Amino acid sequence: MFQRRKKRVCVISLDGVPGAFLRDAFREGRLAPLRSVWQAGEAAELTSTVPPISSVAWATYSTGVNPGRHGIYGFADRDPRDMSQHLLTAKDVAAPRLWELAAQAGKKSAIVNVPLTYPAEPVAGWLVAGFPAPELSRATYPPSLARQLAQDGYLVDPDPGAASQPPEFFSQVERALASRRRVALKLLREPWDLYHLHIMATDRLNHFFLADGLNCGPWAAEFWHAYEQVAELVGEVVAALPKGTELVLMSDHGFAPIRWELDLNAFLIEWGWLELSGEGEGPGRVAPGSVAYSLTPGRVYLLRRGRERDGWIEPDDAPGYLERIAEDLLSLSTPEGKPAIGEVLFGREIYRGPEAELGPDLLALPAPGVELRGGWSGEEPFRPARRQGGHTLTGAFLWIRGRCPRAGTVLDVPPTVWSLLGLPPKPEFEGKVLI
Numbered sequence: 001m002f003q004r005r006k007k008r009v010c011v012i013s014l015d016g017v018p019g020a021f022l023r024d025a026f027r028e029g030r031l032a033p034l035r036s037v038w039q040a041g042e043a044a045e046l047t048s049t050v051p052p053i054s055s056v057a058w059a060t061y062s063t064g065v066n067p068g069r070h071g072i073y074g075f076a077d078r079d080p081r082d083m084s085q086h087l088l089t090a091k092d093v094a095a096p097r098l099w100e101l102a103a104q105a106g107k108k109s110a111i112v113n114v115p116l117t118y119p120a121e122p123v124a125g126w127l128v129a130g131f132p133a134p135e136l137s138r139a140t141y142p143p144s145l146a147r148q149l150a151q152d153g154y155l156v157d158p159d160p161g162a163a164s165q166p167p168e169f170f171s172q173v174e175r176a177l178a179s180r181r182r183v184a185l186k187l188l189r190e191p192w193d194l195y196h197l198h199i200m201a202t203d204r205l206n207h208f209f210l211a212d213g214l215n216c217g218p219w220a221a222e223f224w225h226a227y228e229q230v231a232e233l234v235g236e237v238v239a240a241l242p243k244g245t246e247l248v249l250m251s252d253h254g255f256a257p258i259r260w261e262l263d264l265n266a267f268l269i270e271w272g273w274l275e276l277s278g279e280g281e282g283p284g285r286v287a288p289g290s291v292a293y294s295l296t297p298g299r300v301y302l303l304r305r306g307r308e309r310d311g312w313i314e315p316d317d318a319p320g321y322l323e324r325i326a327e328d329l330l331s332l333s334t335p336e337g338k339p340a341i342g343e344v345l346f347g348r349e350i351y352r353g354p355e356a357e358l359g360p361d362l363l364a365l366p367a368p369g370v371e372l373r374g375g376w377s378g379e380e381p382f383r384p385a386r387r388q389g390g391h392t393l394t395g396a397f398l399w400i401r402g403r404c405p406r407a408g409t410v411l412d413v414p415p416t417v418w419s420l421l422g423l424p425p426k427p428e429f430e431g432k433v434l435i
């Protein structure tokens with residue numbers, strides 16, 4: 001009797017790696033193990049989420065819905081009622097995860113290092129949480145896996161603070177990749193249907209050393225050595241996959257060198273839209289009577305009546321304020337006289353769902369060479385960038401072995417993975433299948 005072959009899907013994601021970066025590296029003879037994998041498929045351009053950062057992109061990938069439904073707009077958010085700020089965790093993701101949905105369809109998953117999966121929740125299979133994961137003991141399912149990882153010296157993520165001491169930073173990257181390799185290969189032997197290995201180190205490398213890597217800077221050799229380790233890890237995982245596994249490689253946002261940091265709160269203060277009171281850091285400093293404030297990266301919120309503490313802006317007046325702030329943003333130029341903001345989007349036009357009301361009212365996307373943040377020091381809006389690279393909305397990629405995917409957005413990847421798993425279309429997914 002004919003028996004349908006079990007469909008398995010392996011997703012390997014490289015955080016913040018542009019497709020063009022890989023193609024250039026291959027042309028220069030680098031990353032050979034990844035290159036030989038790459039030749040067996042086709043890549044398409046993937047547009048990131050708004051804002052284009054890992055927490056939002058991976059919440060979107062792992063739920064198949066937009067931020068207006070999953071409720072994640074950054075790594076941190078504020079409670080508008082008291083304007084306190086908190087880091088987001090897996091508990092804040094307001095929609096079911098891809099692996100939960102897969103479990104309902106009888107599929108087992110092995111998920112390694114995907115951002116915003118901490119604390120680890122029970123899953124049909126295995127999960128090792130990704131950044132941010134402060135305690136390893138709460139970072140795995142089953143919990144017993146954490147003990148084995150601790151004995152193994154597992155490192156979730158290099159400490160970004162170590163980037164000021166490059167030798168220490170690169171040794172942490174190496175340690176994180178080596179321990180990731182061991183758990184990745186171990187879980188590969190389990191009976192999964194959906195396997196996902198996420199590499200975070202590439203985002204860290206690009207933030208701190210992208211310009212060095214691209215321009216033969218002081219740390220170029222270490223930068224490329226770490227990338228070679230990533231390529232070897234991908235090659236090793238792919239070589240160990242069960243025969244017939246569908247293979248997907250992807251990234252979640254692009255990256256580009258930056259020259260300037262723009263503090264949107266300092267901008268709002270300078271242009272008369274925001275006043276700070278008191279001391280310290282965070283939106284608790286927003287003074288009554290202010291019009292707007294910002295959270296990293298490029299999220300702008302009005303002080304809406306009924307939403308924010310001291311909120312006073314009525315719904316009918318909100319669009320007018322947003323238009324004027326958008327005009328001011330688009331008129332900003334860097335100290336070199338180049339445009340600082342590439343595009344301004346309105347929350348009401350891009351977010352749909354029950355979590356949209358709490359989301360940002362306006363989203364600023366930086367022009368090339370600029371990185372946006374929401375600071376609370378009240379200093380100058382612009383300062384020379386302290387990091388070498390920043391995220392971009394465009395430039396991410398989706399690659400599938402033996403197939404020719406269409407260009408799309410991060411939101412389109414979950415229905416695509418779902419279809420590769422051989423499952424019937426799921427109407428909850430907002431994106432479209434790209435194969």
Ligand SMILES: [Zn+2]
Pocket residue numbers: 016054203204207391
């Ligand atoms: Zn990043």
